[in-house]
Amino acid sequence: MSQNLLGTARCIFQRDLILAARKPADVATPLAFFVIVSSLFPLGVGPEPDVLSRLAPGVLWVAALLATMLSLGRLFAGDHADGTLEQMTLSPHPLTPLVFAKVAAHWVTSGLLLVVLSPLLAMQLNLPAHAMGTLAVTLLLGTPVLSLLGSVGAALTLGVRGGGVLLSLLVLPLYTPVLIFGAGAVTASASGLDTKAYFSLLGAFLLLALGFAPWATAAALRISLD
Amino acid sequence: MLQVVDLTCSRGDRALFEKLSFSVQPGELLYVQGANGSGKTTLLRTLCGLSQPADGEVRWQGTPIGQLADDYRSQLCYIGHANGIQGDLSAAENLRFGTCVGGADSHADIAAALERVGLTKAARLPAKFLSQGQKRRLALARLLVVTKPLWILDEPLTALDVHFGAIMNERLTAHVAAGGLVVITSHQELAVTGPISKIRLDS
Numbered sequence: 178m179s180q181n182l183l184g185t186a187r188c189i190f191q192r193d194l195i196l197a198a199r200k201p202a203d204v205a206t207p208l209a210f211f212v213i214v215s216s217l218f219p220l221g222v223g224p225e226p227d228v229l230s231r232l233a234p235g236v237l238w239v240a241a242l243l244a245t246m247l248s249l250g251r252l253f254a255g256d257h258a259d260g261t262l263e264q265m266t267l268s269p270h271p272l273t274p275l276v277f278a279k280v281a282a283h284w285v286t287s288g289l290l291l292v293v294l295s296p297l298l299a300m301q302l303n304l305p306a307h308a309m310g311t312l313a314v315t316l317l318l319g320t321p322v323l324s325l326l327g328s329v330g331a332a333l334t335l336g337v338r339g340g341g342v343l344l345s346l347l348v349l350p351l352y353t354p355v356l357i358f359g360a361g362a363v364t365a366s367a368s369g370l371d372t373k374a375y376f377s378l379l380g381a382f383l384l385l386a387l388g389f390a391p392w393a394t395a396a397a398l399r400i401s402l403d
Numbered sequence: 404m405l406q407v408v409d410l411t412c413s414r415g416d417r418a419l420f421e422k423l424s425f426s427v428q429p430g431e432l433l434y435v436q437g438a439n440g441s442g443k444t445t446l447l448r449t450l451c452g453l454s455q456p457a458d459g460e461v462r463w464q465g466t467p468i469g470q471l472a473d474d475y476r477s478q479l480c481y482i483g484h485a486n487g488i489q490g491d492l493s494a495a496e497n498l499r500f501g502t503c504v505g506g507a508d509s510h511a512d513i514a515a516a517l518e519r520v521g522l523t524k525a526a527r528l529p530a531k532f533l534s535q536g537q538k539r540r541l542a543l544a545r546l547l548v549v550t551k552p553l554w555i556l557d558e559p560l561t562a563l564d565v566h567f568g569a570i571m572n573e574r575l576t577a578h579v580a581a582g583g584l585v586v587i588t589s590h591q592e593l594a595v596t597g598p599i600s601k602i603r604l605d606s
Contacts, residue, residue: 188503192492199491260485261504267451269477269506403454 182270186278188341189265193282196255203251204286211244211291217299226303233302234312234363240298241291242323246345247351248287249327252279253398257335266402272395280328280391288320304367311366318379319359326392334396338368355382387400404428405450405553405584410459412445419445420604422459429552431594432575432585437604442590444484446604447557450586451481463553477506480551482559486542490531494522494541497530498548505549516547521567534561543571546578554582562593569594 187300197204199365218236256262256279265275295316296309330348334340362375406426412419419442427433435443448454450461452468452475460467468475488497498513517526520540525533533541539562546554553573560568572594575585579597587593 185503188500192500196491259489260483260487263483264487264504267476267481268504269473271473
């Protein structure tokens with residue numbers, strides 16, 4: 178019996194998690210960046226609690242966004258260099274779900290860890306306690322979108338010299354709506370307003386990215402390997 | 404049957420080869436020869452569908468491979484210059500992943516394949532500690548566990564020692580004898596018995 182699609186996708190997902198565990202520096206770098214940037218703000222703008230709590234949603238979201246972007250480079254670069262990506266595109270299974278497995282593993286080793294870290298940093302920035310939950314939910318909905326959209330950019334800039342700069346130029350305009358509504362929800366929640374509309378919008382972004390991004394990434398990978 | 408019709412490939416503005424036509428029948432080995440830079444790798448990548456030709460088409464059982472897509476890829480095993488080996492995974496993990504992505508049997512006998520290529524002792528070692536030749540053997544071990552009729556091999560004998568070069572030649576002979584198709588490039592002499600056709604790219 179030959180390996181089915183789901184088995185192959187699981188195989189890729191597990192492999193990427195194992196690799197992340199064996200190269201902890203790759204996972205730790207964006208996280209350290211996230212922690213450092215959010216910790217520098219209180220030092221830079223002063224310890225005024227009111228100012229900090231007003232800045233907190235934006236600072237945390239921008240830091241999370243940049244940290245995700247920092248981790249995008251490693252999404253396909255290693256597999257491209259050693260020829261694994263060629264083998265994946267020549268797999269008898271459609272490339273789109275295989276790409277999805279890779280992006281899912283990337284999110285678990287970047288976005289999900291950012292979500293786990295975020296309450297700690299939110300406390301440091303004096304974010305009101307009742308907005309903590311909103312921050313976690315927006316990041317939980319938003320960071321997968323960042324990983325998915327980022328994968329399209331990472332695939333398009335694969336093997337391009339100076340690809341990092343190009344990648345940020347490609348991806349940043351697509352990231353801005355997520356940033357605006359993600360940070361907006363936390364600000365609204367901190368001032369006691371309703372956040373349902375923000376959640377719906379972020380959820381819609383996520384669904385859209387889930388449907389469209391893996392397919393676009395697969396197509397971009399085939400072009401990059403040509 | 405693999406059929407190539409009026410294939411033209413170029414790199415940048417330079418045409419590598421033009422109007423190339425040939426076919427490979429089941430039970431036949433096609434030995435692609437040519438100097439460095441004559442387009443052997445490009446031809447092989449085009450046969451896999453990794454690269455798009457400037458003109459012409461590649462057909463499998465009479466249908467263009469672009470239309471067959473996954474159905475064609477399920478018949479194909481390609482081993483290129485890059486071994487597809489991740490240094491932080493062990494030899495056994497690499498092979499298991501390779502067979503999994505290749506769509507092979509989930510119960511494929513990894514241990515037996517590693518023994519055939521002489522890597523039993525190195526099975527648990529991270530692949531980054533393997534030598535070039537050992538990495539090549541690990542990549543070629545995929546041919547043992549993934550059973551596909553069409554093999555497209557780019558310089559499979561590089562870095563192999565005499566002993567494993569001979570084993571590889573035996574495997575090729577056996578595959579062709581069993582009705583498989585092989586398209587191969589090699590700067591080493593092939594010692595395959597059976598129907599071999601040759602094609603030179605730099606003429």
